[in-house]
Amino acid sequence: MSKELIRLQDLVMEFNGERILDGINLYFNDHEFLTLLGPSGCGKTTTLRIIGGFLTPTSGRVLFDGKCINDVPPYERQINTVFQRYALFPHLDVYDNIAFGLKVAKLPKAEVHERVHQILEVVGLQGFEHRKIDSLSGGQQQRVAIARALVNRPKVLLLDEPLAALDLRLRKDMQNELKRIQQAMGITFIYVTHDQEEALSMSDTVVVMDKGRIQQIGKPEDIYNEPKNAFVADFIGESNILDGVMLADYKVKFFGRTFKCLDAGFEPNEPVDVVIRPEDIDFVAPEEGHLVGTVTAVTFKGLNYDIIVDFKGFKWLIQTTDFQPVGASVGIRLNPEDIHIMHKSEYSGMFGDYSSYSAEYDELTEDAGDEEE
Amino acid sequence: MKKNKSLLLSGPYIAWMVIFTLIPLCVVLFYALTDVDTGAFSFGNIENLVLYLPAFWRSILYSVVSALICLVIGYPVAYYMAHCRPTAQRFLYMLVMLPMCMSFLLRTLAWVGLLQDTGIINNFLEMLGLPRLSLIRTPGAVILGMVYNYLPYMILPLYAIIVKIDNRLIEAAEDLGCNSIQVFARVVLPLSMPGILSGVTMVFVPAVSTFYISNKLGSTDIVLIGDIIERQFKQGDNANMGAALSLLLMVLVFVCTGIMNRFGSDEEGGVLV
Incomplete structure (x- = not known):
């Protein structure tokens, strides 16, 4: 359970002289559901994008399984992302969206077929294979985005405010769904949100961030009951x-x-x-x-x-x-x-x-x- | 109520279309199907079209080649433009538009001045002690003229489409294992298809019916269908034959754009014709 998978060492990120991340030290265990929680502009998305490989930190290191991956491009990382607003490919149908990563990896057709159908079942979208993306509801697109990432069986799944665009009811359903999927697939989820309730109800570990710094790390109960400072308490x-x-x-x-x-x-x-x-x-x-x-x-x-x-x-x-x-x-x-x-x-x-x-x-x-x- | 209002507003243009497009088209059809001497109904003009088939093929070949060259030159430019900072984008956009502000005739005549045997390029070559080249009156010169004149029509629709491609889709593709070449082949290119189709159409259609470019830059045996049509009306005094040729050209353009639209039928959004 508690094998360390990713470690961030003294991460500093600056854009145009502005310090977005100010010395982030954090590790992620295998099979953990960890949430980066904070108000907008706190640096949580930046942290996620550094782990995904879309940004290179100004200084500091990202270790994956003990190896520094600062210079490893996103396509060579064993990490997949569920993007904010999903970023599904509009020119492909549901099947081809989900099969995208497998086809790039040149897997045999039969295996692609099998894995896509398997994952469609996990996210509850059987029979949607040949639907166009723009004919799907927000919740369905969300499931496709999750399936598209999970089908590659990454070691780590990054989720960038994946539920932000859904209405309250659907968001609650998807929270349970995500937790269930995470437990069923047994992979590490790194989840970014500004919604404290979402963070508390889903996570094993919550990392509260503000102004590019970590304010508190802990189990949801501890964060709630023993806030470290006025920011976390509020x-x-x-x-x-x-x-x-x-x-x-x-x-x-x-x-x-x-x-x-x-x-x-x-x-x-x-x-x-x-x-x-x-x-x-x-x-x-x-x-x-x-x-x-x-x-x-x-x-x-x-x-x-x-x-x-x-x-x-x-x-x-x-x-x-x-x-x-x-x-x-x-x-x-x-x-x-x-x-x-x-x-x-x-x-x-x-x-x-x-x-x-x-x-x-x-x-x-x-x-x-x-x-x- | 709303429908009536929009009909009222679009009324003038619809009337214009009927008077200056639809009716003339019928007149063209009428001319094409009547004999030049007797004025009687005849398929003679249509049958005679066979004589001009080589010119048709040449026109299509030249304009297809031009469209492809425009695509090869224009795509990287449009791609680069779309990824520049906004101020650079506006500047480049203006730069691409700039030749279009200059008279078409002048632009083509300028190429004559450049390419002709005693033109600027040959004079320059001679100055360097190199032999003169016969540049003008070659198929290459005609295609060059077409590419030069119609390149903006390729770049602008491509740019308009590429600039709208969401950067997150590119990141998503990278995330799913694509290197930059695969990102291009699997995401950027398919998503720029509507731009490619409208660009190709917008170059092909005017190029296939052009006469001035081949007239000035081509040799007497490089006759394009546009030249022939012009001659039928202005010199040959056979407006009926000219009408038949125009009609065939129109059908050809329809067929070609139809084929291209077919290509892009999987893509959302039609092609701008």
Whole structure:
């Protein structure tokens, strides 16, 4: 399971003097589903394109099975790519698109035929062999793109935001499908996305990137529960991030109160970022609360309400099924396991305040269609 | 409602087409099928077409050769243009268009000045102490004239198609194991087929009916069908025969473009004729 397959060493990429990748060190294990996650412009697509061989890094090395492949052209790498918007060949039908790589490799006709049909079954497109590409729906084109890459039995499959162009429902289906295919074929998937939910639900390992640097590497649960800095805490899910001071191990002070927590290993009186996930907060009667605030906005989200509560001028997002009307005075209690402490970072103070709550949501959805070059 | 509006807007051109294309075509057909002396209905002109078959074949041969030469010269240029920076693209585009802004007659006459026995090229050769060449009045000179005049018609449609080929398709082909030659053969060339077909058509059609180029650059025995048609109308006073020849030429052009469209029928998007 854990044999190392690809290693990136001190990757630096510059375009016209602008630093896109700033010292990426990362390794990929065999059979792993690894996701590069980050906002557009964070360098995730650039990293993928370097692994695919479409870009040569300004400095640093790409190792495949221990050998440096910096100068190996894409067509000689045992890596295939599922491109953003698929890049299917419009002059070929479904069969010829999928058979493309096999024909280039000059495989015998019978074997090409067999493998194409086999893979069509895997992606659920039997009977589509002679359909034209432009007669297929987005989801079907997506499957063809995956089949076209997988049929070559690569050691590694690179996927560059493959689900970005699909609608929500189809995206969910394809997420499960991709995970199933990855497990069935037993190959390494390196997946690029800006969708944190997608990353968390599919990956074995998530690599969070921003500004050309890796912010955190870990299992989805660890990334979510133990974010390393304010950027990760904000990007993965929603977070209320507050200024605090670590008084001693397991003791943190914020909002003028001392709370018990589960974190240790900080300097005495070290200033820290305190993360409280909106879904971990429960309302209690004002007189029983550690903190008391006023509800300023309520949005119905289906599963829960998003409630903005003003605590002494700092606005928190609280996700709860417990409805509270605007203007209500509410109390909250914080248990030690609800509080997560992070060291201060360059991102401190930039995230985790919900004063401009609606604007932030809009920004997130706008990002969805962005394409990274 | 919408349909009526568009009919109204296209009305003037449709009327123009009927008056100046469709009706004249009928007149040509009428002339072709009547006797020059008696004016009676006759297949005489059609039967006499056999006499001009060699000129037809020569016209087709020369224009096919020109179209192919244009393709061989034009494709790399168009490909290069399509992969330049936008500013360079605009400059090259203008450069390709530039000769078309100059009078066709002048361009052809300029070649006479260059190629003739006492022309610039031969004078230059003599200056270098080399023997003079007989360049003008050869098939080569005629084809040169055609290539020179019609090359832009090849480059521009090719460029228009190649520039639209998505770079990701090229990357996808590389990803699937193609080296640069295979990328070209398996992706770029098939995808530029519509451009090739319209380029070839746009060179072939005017070249096959040209008369001025062969007139000026060819010898008296290199007679193309365009020359013959011109002669029938202007010197021979046999407009009926000229009409029959024009008609056959038209049929030939239709057949040739039809064959080429057949070639490209797998491709999406028709050929621009």
